[in-house]
Amino acid sequence: MPCNRPPFKSSAPAKIILLGEHAVVYGMPAIAAPIQSLRAYACAQPSDTPLSIRSLEFEKSVAIGSPASDDSLRPLQQLLQIASSYFGMRKPTGDLVIRSDIPVAGGLGSGAAVSAAAIRALAALFGRSVSNEDLNQLVFEMERIHHGTPSGIDNTVVVYERPVYFQRGKDLELLTVKRPCHIVIADTGRATMTREAVSRVRQRYEQRQSATEEVFVSIGQVASNARGALESGKLGQLGALMSENHRLLRQLGISSPELDELVDASIAAGAMGAKLSGGGMGGNMIALVDGSTVPAVRRALRQAGAARVVDFVLSLGPVYS
Ligand code: PMV
Numbered sequence: 001m002p003c004n005r006p007p008f009k010s011s012a013p014a015k016i017i018l019l020g021e022h023a024v025v026y027g028m029p030a031i032a033a034p035i036q037s038l039r040a041y042a043c044a045q046p047s048d049t050p051l052s053i054r055s056l057e058f059e060k061s062v063a064i065g066s067p068a069s070d071d072s073l074r075p076l077q078q079l080l081q082i083a084s085s086y087f088g089m090r091k092p093t094g095d096l097v098i099r100s101d102i103p104v105a106g107g108l109g110s111g112a113a114v115s116a117a118a119i120r121a122l123a124a125l126f127g128r129s130v131s132n133e134d135l136n137q138l139v140f141e142m143e144r145i146h147h148g149t150p151s152g153i154d155n156t157v158v159v160y161e162r163p164v165y166f167q168r169g170k171d172l173e174l175l176t177v178k179r180p181c182h183i184v185i186a187d188t189g190r191a192t193m194t195r196e197a198v199s200r201v202r203q204r205y206e207q208r209q210s211a212t213e214e215v216f217v218s219i220g221q222v223a224s225n226a227r228g229a230l231e232s233g234k235l236g237q238l239g240a241l242m243s244e245n246h247r248l249l250r251q252l253g254i255s256s257p258e259l260d261e262l263v264d265a266s267i268a269a270g271a272m273g274a275k276l277s278g279g280g281m282g283g284n285m286i287a288l289v290d291g292s293t294v295p296a297v298r299r300a301l302r303q304a305g306a307a308r309v310v311d312f313v314l315s316l317g318p319v320y321s
Contacts, residue, residue, distance in 0.1 A: 007043045008124035012116035014038040014102040015109035015157045016185065016277045016286050018230075018314075019245050020166075020223035022201050022252055024151040026213075028220030029167040031175065031227060032157040033314050035185075040100035040113035042121035051080050051092040053118070056099040064092060075145050079115055082141055083122045086134070094125045103308070105191035107278020112154040115142040135159050147194045163314065165227050178233030181314040182289045184266065184297050188258040189307030190282030197254050197279035204253060212252070219248050239272025239288045246275035254280035261304050269293070269300035 013034040020030025053076045054061035062073040064080040076098075084092040098118055102110035116139050123130045130138070139155035153166045163175040205212040222245045229238040246263055249255055255276055263274040266287035274287035289297045294311050301309050 006125075007045050008121045009041065009043045010117045010120035010124070011039045011041045012113040012120070012158050013161055014040075014113055015154060016183065016284075017107075017153065018163075018277075018286070019226045019242060019275075020219055021153075021276075021278060021280070022198070022249065022254065023216040023219035023223075024153055024166065024168065025149065025198060025201070026205070026216045027168050028216050029165060029223045029227075030151070030153055031163065031165055031223055031230070032153050033163040033175075033177075034157055034161045035108070035310075035312050036161070037312050038102055038108070038310065040098065040102055040110060040117045042096060042098050042114070042117035044094055044096045044121040044125035046125065047093055047095050049093060049095070051084060051089075051094050051096065051122075053077070053080055053096045053098065056097060057104070075111075075142070078145055079118055079142055080122075082138055083119045086119075086130070086138055087123065087126045087128045089126055092126070094122075096121060096125070103187060103284075105193060105283070106187055107192060107194070107276075107280070107283035108185075109154045109158050109278075111146045112139050112143055112158040115139045116155070116158050132159050147198065149198060150194075163230070165223075175227065175230060177230055177315055179235060181230075181235060181238070182291050182294055182311060183314055184271070184287045184289050184294060184301065184309060184311040185277070185284050186262050186266070186287070186301040186306035187284050187308040188256065188262065188282050189305075190256065190258060192279050192282035194279035197281050200254060200281070201252055215248050215251050219245060222248065235288065235290075236272055239274075242273035242275045242286075242288055243267070249276055249280060256281055258282065258305065259285050262301055262306055263287075265300045265304035266297050269297045271297050 018031040024030035052063040136159045143150040165173040226241040266274040270293040271287035277286045
């Protein structure tokens with residue numbers, strides 16, 4: 001939670017999509033989970049000047065209502081506008097600083113995490129509160145600006161900070177993870193724009209509708225079966241379903257040689273299953289690993305060319321209780 005005295009600080013986690021990306025845009029279920037140890041941070045301070053936002057990564061800042069010096073600042077400005085209008089602030093003042101440890105354009109939900117952390121910090125600055133439900137909607141609006149046609153899964157998992165079983169238009173279902181899952185994440189080092197990956201799948205869908213729909217349905221089935229495996233702690237089965245999901249994503253044409261190589265390397269080193277995660281065409285892959293195999297899989301991924309490797313344990317625990 002953001003604290004109630006300045007500076008008003010807040011944070012939000014990165015996320016992985018465990019199963020079901022892309023098909024989720026077409027109404028299939030998907031499973032996503034937060035990475036609590038990898039986060040975006042926001043810090044708001046009162047001031048007498050019009051509300052501004054400064055990104056420490058981009059080393060740039062912009063104030064609400066002033067001309068943006070370049071296009072990359074526009075979404076940040078829209079973030080200030082969306083939040084200020086939600087909180088009913090007609091002439092908002094203050095300084096907001098954002099910083100993120102989450103790689104940008106890597107399929108780990110950095111945009112959603114920055115938006116969630118920033119809006120929570122602004123709520124504290126303005127002396128207002130925001131429910132998770134409303135925050136989810138506000139972050140979704142920001143996701144629309146970033147991605148065009150988001151399914152809503154990124155904002156949901158980042159705001160609620162719990163593993164979720166998500167299906168567009170259905171009530172949110174928080175998942176119970178029976179046994180902790182060790183996940184190793186490897187970055188191909190190739191930045192990927194979710195918008196591009198989603199439009200590549202859209203083109204495929206328009207050209208070969210029924211074959212593509214079949215793949216979506218299979219992915220949805222895999223996600224639904226994986227839910228049972230997670231909830232009953234059948235990690236071997238979960239791993240096999242992840243690998244099956246990767247095979248289906250390859251059929252959609254959004255894997256890449258780097259992703260395939262990392263997936264293969266992790267399996268050869270003993271992972272129970274592996275797949276690309278997020279938009280694909282680059283970005284990150286994930287492997288489900290038995291705890292004792294984590295070092296071997298990490299090493300294998302490095303040797304196979306991963307630009308960055310992190311691991312974390314997926315378990316139930318909510319951060320804010
Ligand atoms: O690349 P990311 O982390 O934004 O994940 C995108 C997931 C997709 O299913 C490809 C798109 C979506 O909106 O669900």
